[in-house]
Amino acid sequence: MLTEPSALVVRATLPAVGAAIEDITGLFYEKLFAAHPELLRDLFNRGNQAAGSQRQALAGSIAAFATYLVDHPDERPDAMLRRIAHKHASLGVRAEQYPVVHQHLFAAIAEVLGDAVTPEVAAAWDEVYWLMANALIASEKRLYAEQDVTEGDVWREWEVVDRTEETPEVASFRLRPADGRPAPAFRAGQYVSVQVQLADGARQIRQYSLTGAPDAATRSIAVKRVGDGAATPEGEVSAHLHARVHAGDRLRVSAPYGDLVLDSAEAPLLLASAGIGCTPMLAMLEQLHADGHPGPVTVVHADRSPDTHALHGHHEALTGKLADASAHFWYESDASSETTASGYRTGRVDLKDVPVAAGTRAYLCGPLPFMRAVREQLLGKGVAAADIHYEVFGPDLWLARA
Structure with a gap:
């Protein structure tokens, strides 16, 4: 819960922060990637960064979370947090990365808003950040434990058993664990992350839903080719999979995550x-x-x-x-x-x-x-x-x- 003094400050400053939030998040990513270029290369989606959609999404999540806290002081937006935590877990996000994000985000806030960021304002928004961050850290810890993996270590080598051209734009890949151990259980509706190494050495990651039966010995994904390949940044991974990955090849695949799953009810x-x-x-x-x-x-x-x-x-x-x-x-x-x-x-x-x-x-x-x-x-x-x-x-x- 947000403390009452901080809630009053956040409510009063939300309009100013909201008006500048995309400038703040844009500067944040500049600072973050300047200090940690490996994050852009191996964790963040370069296509989303190039298009500006990642900046807009971060701005939206911060504004949505802060607004929810001041409007519902005794609650938190669990659905939003749960979904983000599943995405983070599929990427192997670690608790130690949250202080790094905090450092560069608050440096961007101070630079964009200048003298408006008094110690009182900084403390209130700091509380908002850590309420969100700590909730995600706790949720991600539970998700890692459920998959019996250590924090952030979600990757395994999988072999492509076969590939099927479903349409001119979509190819299906059937996979099995390369180490011979059983495939991890999943719930219908969940997805996995696939990490590929591109020609420039970057390890880019994308998510693909699992399409087969949860009790099957193999796992299947269907990949739609996005855009026109090399000319379209957001199509980097799908273009790579379509052009270069065939039966016998190996992929790095995460444990399954995602909260859009069927419940046990027999409802319509x-x-x-x-x-x-x-x-x-x-x-x-x-x-x-x-x-x-x-x-x-x-x-x-x-x-x-x-x-x-x-x-x-x-x-x-x-x-x-x-x-x-x-x-x-x-x-x-x-x-x-x-x-x-x-x-x-x-x-x-x-x-x-x-x-x-x-x-x-x-x-x-x-x-x-x-x-x-x-x-x-x-x-x-x-x-x-x-x-x-x-x-x-x-x-x-x-x-x-x-």
């Missing part, structure tokens, strides 16, 4: 995805089939066309294996009259004519505009806000607090 379910966001839904469908889920399951997916719908056949087949399930696929183009009869539709997702049972729990994964639109439609159909769960990939994790 709705699984909505767009584009490559179908990947965690496939693992959920595998799990539901294995468990003999008896309740209704509504599967919703949006894509550009049937040809770009990765793992399309698997998506349909798994839905068909459930006791009470229906699939509804929307395509921006190429949903012909022949396919419309099979549940394919042209245009954007519109749930107006899709039955949604009372008590439905919904799971969403895809671009933020898609998830916002589906969430709004579900709320309009009577689904409780607390029963709508979604995965945000990229630097916008803090947005999942909503």
Whole structure:
């Protein structure tokens, strides 16, 4: 909890800090990477840094956390913290890195805001930072313990068993531990981080959802090629995997993390995805089939066309294996009259004519505009806000607090 004196100071200074927060975070990253260039090379996503989205995300998370503390003095935004902690654990973030971030962040605050940063203001925002940092450190410690790994040591060598070209843009990779030990357990909906060494020596990391059954001996991921390879920074890792990784090669893969997971309830379910966001839904469908889920399951997916719908056949087949399930696929183009009869539709997702049972729990994964639109439609159909769960990939994790 934020102390009352600090809450008063933070509330009074939030407008000024909020107005300058992107300047603060931009300067923070300049200072951090100047002092620790290895963090940009081997931990932070260089594409997000180049685009400025990481700076915006840090600004958003700080502002969101501080606002929540002053509006709810006896609570904390656990959903946001939990999601960030899972992301940090998948990257191998260590407790010792938080003081380093604190040093450069507060140096940036002092430089941008100047004389406005009195000792009282500095102390109040220092309290905000350590409330957030210590909550994340504690959560990440628990996550490491659950996977039986030492702090930050989440990586293992995995061998690529085979590779399948799902679409011109998406390739699936089936993996097994190279050391012969069993694959770690995971829950349907979770992801792993994959670390690759690029031509310039950098070890860049990206997250990919696990697509197979949680009890399988191997693990599968589907990777969409982002952008046009070398000309697009945010496509560094996906381009590398598509161009260079084949059966017999090895990858460094983290323990599984992520909090968008099915619970044990037999409630009606709705699984909505767009584009490559179908990947965690496939693992959920595998799990539901294995468990003999008896309740209704509504599967919703949006894509550009049937040809770009990765793992399309698997998506349909798994839905068909459930006791009470229906699939509804929307395509921006190429949903012909022949396919419309099979549940394919042209245009954007519109749930107006899709039955949604009372008590439905919904799971969403895809671009933020898609998830916002589906969430709004579900709320309009009577689904409780607390029963709508979604995965945000990229630097916008803090947005999942909503």
